[in-house]
Amino acid sequence: MRRHGGVTRVGGIGDAVARAAQSARSIEDFFDAVKRVVRPVLRFDVYACVTVDPQTLMNTGGDYRDGLPPAMMPRMLDIEYREGDANDLSDLAARPTPVGLLSRETSGNLDLSPRYRDIMRPLNFRDELRVLLRDRHGAWGALVMGRADDSPPFGSPELAVAASLVQPLGSALRRLHLTRLAEENVSETAPGLVLLDGDHQVVHATPTVAMWFDDLVHTDDVPSGDRGLPPAVYAVAAAVRAAGAAPSHTSWMHSRRHGxxxxxxxxxxxPTTTSARTAVVVEQAGPAERIALIAAAYGLTPRERDIMALVLRGRSTVDISRSAGLSPHTVQDHLKAVFDKTGVRSRRDLVATLFVRHYLPDMTPAASAPQRRPSV
Known part of the structure; x- marks a missing residue:
């Protein structure tokens, strides 16, 4: 196991990480920059930088090169999104400072945690530090770090450093989500179907499934037979089997080739004759996911998001007023808030701006697509 030793000054680490994150031009650059700066200070033995859907906190991708063995990922995501545990992302999201140390959350009795019993203890890890990366508009990702049994424990200085990363890294990730959205291209790959058993092992997968996942970020150095499915697939499969969950659940993830x-x-x-417990369809995301992410990244309220979607469909103020049950004056107030948050001055500007930033790339060959950086 690699050890990332060395000690640097804790003071100023938040500023250094913020500068590195702001200079990133892609989420992949962000992963690398953050890891490079925090490694000497937080001295982790296992590490993952995860992106999440700001609406649901569902896993949408990440950098797992220094993370858990791929064989452990189905169980990790099953605990996170079906079973539940101390210090999970939904727990962090409810805190004023979304930073948590598993040993503290269990009052030192780590055996209370299924994540510790089933994953950390078998791998000889003593503790896990999590940081939810969020800004005033929502949560955009998380850092997950672990230390081995023969490493010193995480302490108050590390928690202070972790707290300093929350807002600057959250804001940087929000910007990069919009940048990535503006650069996506439409895929012509046919949808795929995966059947999973009760342990989230693949029972059957159509041939197109591999085509959706063959270009995932940071898997080039992992043998294809050892990769398994992306964590986001295990996450949505676990979520649909959680106690009290609806029989179906929709989420999304990012692929470099397919957007x-x-x-x-x-x-x-x-259960079918093949013992499948969950079915997951993989296909190109549509306008609903796109609008939801745009709305979250610009900090629109649910009502503002709905009105923006109706404006993009060409609905008039009177039409919106009738369908939403609002007075025309209230609709105009919501529209003004949308204009202010997205940096435009009129309906026409709103439609044109969102079209150029987030829809035109889907209709334009990659070589000629406009390379605009969205204002946030």
């Missing part, structure tokens, strides 16, 4: 990919999972009420 935003929709994941739609169904819980199979009766």
């Amino acid at each position: 935003r990919v929709r994941l739609h999972a169904w819980r199979l009420e009766e």
Whole structure:
């Protein structure tokens, strides 16, 4: 196991990480820059930088090169999104400072945590530090770090450093989500279907599934037979099997070649003859995911998001007023808030700006697509 030793000054680490993150031109650059700067200070033995959907906190991708063995990922995501545990992302999201140390959250009794019992202890890890990366508009990702049994424990200085990363890295990730959205291209690959058993092992997959996942970020150095499925697939499969969950659940993830990919999972009420418990369809994401992410990144309220979507469909103020049950004056107030948050002055500017930033690349060959950086 690699050890990332060395000690640097804790003071100023937040500023250094913020500068590195702001200079990143892609989420992949962001992963590398953050890891490079925090490694000497937080001295982790296992590390993952994860992106999440700001609406649901569902896993949408990340850098797992220094993370858990791929064989452990189905169980890790099952605990996160189906079973639940101390210090999970939904727990962090409810805190004023979304930083947590598993040993503290369990009052030192780590055996209370299924994540510790089933994953950390077998791998000889003593603790896990998590940082939810969010700004005033929502949560955009997380850092997950672990230390081995023969490493010193995480302490108050590390927690202070982690707290200093929350807002600057959250804002940088929000910007990069919009940048990535503006650069996506439409895929012509046919949808794929994956059937998973009760342990999230693949029972059957159509041939097109591999085509959706063959270009995932940071898997080039992992043998194809050891990669398994992307964590986001295990996450949505686990979520649909959580107690009280609806029989289906939709999420998304990112692929370099195909852009935003929709994941739609169904819980199979009766096991098939192949013992499949969950079905996941993989296909190109549509306008709903795109609008939801744009709305979250610009900090639109649910009502503002709905009105923006109607404006993009060409609906008049009177039409919006009738369908939303609002007075025309209230609709105009919401529209003004949308204009202010997206940096435009009129309906025409709103439609044109969002079209150029986030829809035109889908209709333009990659070589000639406009390379505009969205204002945030």
